[in-house]
Amino acid sequence: MITRNISIVTLCVLAFALIGGPVFAAPPEAADQPDKLLGGGIVDILEKGGPVMILILVGSIIALALAFERAVSLRRRTLLPRDLVGALKEAGGDVDRLEQAVQDRKGPLARIVSAGLRRKSLGADAIEAGMEAQGGHEVERLKRPVRPIAILATIQPLLGLLGTILGMIGTFNVLAGTAAAERVEKLAPGIGQALYTTAAGLCAAIPCVLLFHWLNGRVNRAAEEWSNVGTDVILACRAKEAS
Numbered sequence: 001m002i003t004r005n006i007s008i009v010t011l012c013v014l015a016f017a018l019i020g021g022p023v024f025a026a027p028p029e030a031a032d033q034p035d036k037l038l039g040g041g042i043v044d045i046l047e048k049g050g051p052v053m054i055l056i057l058v059g060s061i062i063a064l065a066l067a068f069e070r071a072v073s074l075r076r077r078t079l080l081p082r083d084l085v086g087a088l089k090e091a092g093g094d095v096d097r098l099e100q101a102v103q104d105r106k107g108p109l110a111r112i113v114s115a116g117l118r119r120k121s122l123g124a125d126a127i128e129a130g131m132e133a134q135g136g137h138e139v140e141r142l143k144r145p146v147r148p149i150a151i152l153a154t155i156q157p158l159l160g161l162l163g164t165i166l167g168m169i170g171t172f173n174v175l176a177g178t179a180a181a182e183r184v185e186k187l188a189p190g191i192g193q194a195l196y197t198t199a200a201g202l203c204a205a206i207p208c209v210l211l212f213h214w215l216n217g218r219v220n221r222a223a224e225e226w227s228n229v230g231t232d233v234i235l236a237c238r239a240k241e242a243s
Contacts, residue, residue, distance in 0.1 A: 093236030126239030153208035160201020
C-alpha cells in the first residue's frame with residue numbers, strides 16, 4: 001500500500017513536469033503581444049482564469065497520475081497470468097495440485113483460488129462459495145482506486161462553474177462603478193475568467209469520464225475472466241468428486 005502511494009505521488013510529479021512545465025514556461029515574446037480576451041498562451045489563460053484554473057490544473061494532473069497507475073496495475077498479465085491459468089487447468093480438479101499451483105503466488109486470481117481451497121474439506125460447493133466471496137473482494141479492491149477519477153470528473157465542471165460565477169460577479173462589480181465609455185475594456189477580464197474556467201472545467205472532465213469508464217471496463221473484463229477460470233476449476237473438482 002505504501003509503495004503504491006509513493007508511486008502515485010511520483011506519477012503526480014512527473015505529470016506536473018509534463019503538463020505544468022509548458023504551462024508555466026511563458027514564451028519570451030508573450031510580453032510583447034497585445035492583451036486578448038480569447039487567445040494568447042496557456043500562461044495567459046491561467047492568469048485570466050483566476051485561481052480556479054489552478055485547481056482545475058491540479059485536478060487534471062492528479063487524474064492523469066491515477067489513470068496511469070491504474071493502467072499499469074490492470075495489465076492482463078498481472079490479473080490473469082497465463083502460467084497460473086495453465087497450471088489450474090492441468091490440475092484437473094485435483095485439490096493438492098491446485099494448492100501447489102497457487103502456493104506462494106501473488107495476485108488476485110491466486111487469492112481467489114486459495115480462498116476457495118481453504119474450504120476443500122467441505123466439498124466443491126464450499127470451494128465455489130469461497131471463490132465467489134473472494135472474487136467480489138478482489139473486484140472491489142481494483143475498482144476502489146478508480147473512483148477518485150470519477151469524483152474528479154464530477155468536480156472539474158463544478159469548479160469551472162464556480163470560476164464562471166466569480167467572473168460574472170467581478171463583471172457586475174465593474175459595471176456598478178464604471179462609466180459607459182470604459183465598460184467594454186473593464187468588462188473583458190471578468191468575461192474572460194467566466195469563459196476560460198467553463199471551458200477548462202469541461203476539457204478536464206471529459207477525459208476523466210473516458211478514463212474512468214475505460215479502466216472500469218478493464219476491471220469488469222478481468223472479473224469475467226476470473227469467473228470463467230473459477231467455473232472450470234469447480235467443474236473439474238465436481239467431476240473429480242463424482243469419479
